[in-house]
Amino acid sequence: MANLDRDITGIGALADPVRRELYRFVAAQPAPVSRDEAADATGMARHQAKFHLDRLQADGLLQSDYARTTGRSGPGAGRPSKRYRRSSDQIAVSLPPREYELAGRLMADAIAESARTGTPASDVLGRLAHDHGHDLVAALAEERPPTDAATALALATAVLSDHGYEPREADGEVYLANCPFHTLARTQTQLACAMNHALIRGVADALAPHCPRTRLDPDSGPDPSRCCVVLSAGGTAPR
Template sequence: MFVDTSKEVRDPDVSAIAALDEPTRRRLYDLVVRQPAPVSRDEAAAALGLARQTAAFHLDRLADESLLDVVYERRSGRSGPGAGRPAKLYRRSAKQVAVTLPDRRYELAGRLLAQAVEESDATGEPVREVLHRKAEELGMQLGEQNQTDVYDLLERYGFEPRREGDAIVLANCPFHALAQAHTQTVCGMNLHLMRGVLDGVGEAGLEACLAPRPGQCCVRLQPAA
């Protein structure tokens, strides 16, 4: 019997991009990010010929999705009693939003590789050894910060885990393009990342090993010897 093991977890990046699918909201977003200074509700409404209430609704929705930041400023330039209430203004958020299907985590890989190169250059330790250590440390941090079942954690980070008897296979490689071009380096990094994850969540019943298969991640989590 088919069992759906997926969980209805709200992906904030997917939700943010979906919010921009509404035409008026997208026009407001484009307006705000093109301005050199924060924009008020009145300014946005006037620029696009919208009712102030409509502009406010969509601007607040964009802020709720972390696509815009909200700041408060007194436009009069005065302060103290009689200066009036600060205006609610909107500006581009510093948050970066990206969605890829299947899930990819190239930023994570890039950060690990950059750290390894820098530390190797500073200490003389072989870069591959540093990369493996950094990957294991990061995996442990992820496991400790997300005290949950390892299966759930792997789902959250895009590995698409599948149970195969007592083992867990990873149907998706979040570093796919890098692994295709630099297999030994990236698969070794991923192996140590998974070892750290298992340690971080306290999963002593599984061990990570290299077991590459076509169309899957190179790492497999199998019962510990």
């Protein structure tokens, strides 16, 4: 899970108190700051500030550009200085992985389309979730089309693993040990499970003609955080 690895790296960078102090200073400024400005504000040597600022940039917490801080241009204006600002990327870590931002975006889009067209919001949400799931695997399936039901299921499992579902095999089926919408599913079970089912059906449908079967299994057994959708290799049973 590349995003999780990136976010953990970024948050880990802030465990260092020097980098944390530099990050807080840069993030609090209304405009990009130079290495000299950051060093002066935090009371550290310029070379030390440079090292830690560049590490914060490498870890995705800061972004940089170059500009002349004198305000002049042309000959004699001096070399541009590297300036830093807080990255526009959002970093968050949830263990196990959760996707509440995705759920919020899908539901907001569904509500907006429902208000515009009169289509029930739940119907719109199901279509949007299905399309999102389809998009997750479509390019990969086109690049490496599955040759049979087993490889299609393996590809679906790999994609769902990358998105935090934590697939597990048991008794010829694949269950999903983690529900990325767990808290939502506890309070709005029918809504969250229908959205999850539609999303995973989208993943499966992108693997035609060897689409894995999907079914709802609301009994999560001993693990209440398990996803309610179960997959199996394609066959004649209804999906």
